[in-house]
Amino acid sequence: MARRDSLWGTRFGFYLAAVGSALGLGNLWRFPFVTVENGGGAFVLLYVAFVLLIGLPILIGELMLGKITRRGSVAAFRVLDRNDEVGIIGRRTFGAGVLAALSCLLVVSYYAVVSGWVLHFLMQFTFGSILSSGENVDSSLKLLKDNGLLQLALASVHILLSLVIVVKGVQEGIEKWVGNIMPIFVVLLGILVVKSLATGQAVEALRFQFYPDFTKLTLYSPLHALGHVFFSLSVGMGTMVAFGSYLKPETHIPSAGFRVATLDTVISLFAGLLIFPTILGMSLGGSGPELLFRALPRLLQGIDSGWFFGVAFFVCLYLGALGASIGLLEALVANVTEVLKVSRERAGWIVGTVTVLCASIPSLSSSGLQGVTVRGQSLFSLWDTVVVNVLLPIGVLAFCLALSRKLKASPAINEFVNDDSLVTQTLYSHWRIVVRYIAPFLITLSLAAALFAFISELAGWTHL
Numbered sequence: 001m002a003r004r005d006s007l008w009g010t011r012f013g014f015y016l017a018a019v020g021s022a023l024g025l026g027n028l029w030r031f032p033f034v035t036v037e038n039g040g041g042a043f044v045l046l047y048v049a050f051v052l053l054i055g056l057p058i059l060i061g062e063l064m065l066g067k068i069t070r071r072g073s074v075a076a077f078r079v080l081d082r083n084d085e086v087g088i089i090g091r092r093t094f095g096a097g098v099l100a101a102l103s104c105l106l107v108v109s110y111y112a113v114v115s116g117w118v119l120h121f122l123m124q125f126t127f128g129s130i131l132s133s134g135e136n137v138d139s140s141l142k143l144l145k146d147n148g149l150l151q152l153a154l155a156s157v158h159i160l161l162s163l164v165i166v167v168k169g170v171q172e173g174i175e176k177w178v179g180n181i182m183p184i185f186v187v188l189l190g191i192l193v194v195k196s197l198a199t200g201q202a203v204e205a206l207r208f209q210f211y212p213d214f215t216k217l218t219l220y221s222p223l224h225a226l227g228h229v230f231f232s233l234s235v236g237m238g239t240m241v242a243f244g245s246y247l248k249p250e251t252h253i254p255s256a257g258f259r260v261a262t263l264d265t266v267i268s269l270f271a272g273l274l275i276f277p278t279i280l281g282m283s284l285g286g287s288g289p290e291l292l293f294r295a296l297p298r299l300l301q302g303i304d305s306g307w308f309f310g311v312a313f314f315v316c317l318y319l320g321a322l323g324a325s326i327g328l329l330e331a332l333v334a335n336v337t338e339v340l341k342v343s344r345e346r347a348g349w350i351v352g353t354v355t356v357l358c359a360s361i362p363s364l365s366s367s368g369l370q371g372v373t374v375r376g377q378s379l380f381s382l383w384d385t386v387v388v389n390v391l392l393p394i395g396v397l398a399f400c401l402a403l404s405r406k407l408k409a410s411p412a413i414n415e416f417v418n419d420d421s422l423v424t425q426t427l428y429s430h431w432r433i434v435v436r437y438i439a440p441f442l443i444t445l446s447l448a449a450a451l452f453a454f455i456s457e458l459a460g461w462t463h464l
């Protein structure tokens with residue numbers, strides 16, 4: 001088997017890139033509004049439990065598959081097929097790789113649309129008068145929503161920029177861009193959280209985020225929590241397989257995965273504390289995917305140097321989105337290069353064209369395609385629901401079944417035992433139990449609960 005070079009110059013380089021892929025709109029944009037939709041504290045508790053119980057083991061599994069096979073997701077599964085040292089594979093496991101690549105394409109196309117919204121708000125902050133009143137915030141949003149072509153143009157700029165970085169090469173591209181920005185973003189976020197909590201709604205916000213009122217959960221909540229765990233940790237789409245494929249042999253995967261998952265979760269909790277004080281003070285709770293863009297400018301209107309913080313925040317958020325998109329596009333380009341046997345540049349063109357075409361649907365969902373709704377949901381929301389709450393959980397399920405049945409024990413155990421033998425083989429057996437039984441069981445149960453709720457809604461069983 002041809003081996004990839006370990007392209008990460010330093011161990012730190014890998015963390016920056018993996019964290020750069022995990023941190024992004026999922027933490028700042030999606031976590032707050034999904035938490036609001038699911039009632040707050042109890043959902044957050046469920047979310048954190050799922051990160052530790054399911055998200056982390058899957059993240060470790062993806063990194064491991066990439067590291068052992070040195071391939072992107074589709075080809076990694078093929079290698080499992082052929083190489084006796086690693087394991088054997090059938091059609092089902094190959095299907096898991098293809099499903100991962102498809103989810104990746106669907107995620108990156110709507111992710112690019114939201115990245116375009118971030119670019120729009122960055123411009124509104126830099127040049128517009130968004131900070132002068134609440135109406136200006138709403139009209140900035142309206143300008144965007146009414147103009148689908150503007151959304152598509154911004155999404156296309158984002159896709160192009162991300163692809164140029166990807167095609168330039170992993171080390172140069174990702175490490176350079178994302179590395180320097182993430183620590184700045186974390187500090188900025190910390191300052192803004194303190195300022196937000198100082199606006200007078202701290203107790204209510206903390207209570208909303210951390211007090212678990214289980215009556216607020218619905219039968220959909222477990223699936224929403226799981227889907228968001230996968231989205232936020234960037235698993236279920238093969239991106240972490242691609243990152244793992246560039247890891248150095250000596251990297252201890254379970255520790256690496258743990259650091260990435262912890263940081264990602266802490267940042268999401270910070271994002272909640274940034275947004276919730278404002279929405280509780282202004283009753284912005286039902287804003288859905290627009291929540292961040294309605295709440296943040298309103299928070300910044302009330303604090304000193306709001307303009308500076310707004311510009312800095314949206315620059316960092318945009319770079320976070322860029323880091324995450326790079327991860328997604330890297331996985332797609334790696335797969336297209338390996339499967340179609342074309343150059344990275346040509347793969348970049350193919351991926352770019354298909355992604356822009358896909359992005360046109362969510363871009364136009366609030367203007368040209370406004371009339372097309374499914375049970376009251378816009379195409380954008382439908383896209384989000386199907387990809388995050390259906391495809392990702394199914395993708396992870398397929399991944400669990402494929403990996404736990406086909407990956408032979410010896411190469412996997414090696415990844416769990418580190419040089420100082422601090423981490424023993426016991427960790428491997430725990431990991432295997434989670435990936436083989438616990439995660440598939442909980443994912444299936446969550447899917448079944450949501451399906452039941454959906455069917456009962458359709459049938460009008462209102463007493464449930």
Ligand code: PFF
Nearest residue numbers: 022024025026232234239324
């Ligand atoms: N994890 C990223 C975020 O939270 O914004 C989104 C993402 C990136 C999802 C890469 C999937 C992925 F492969």
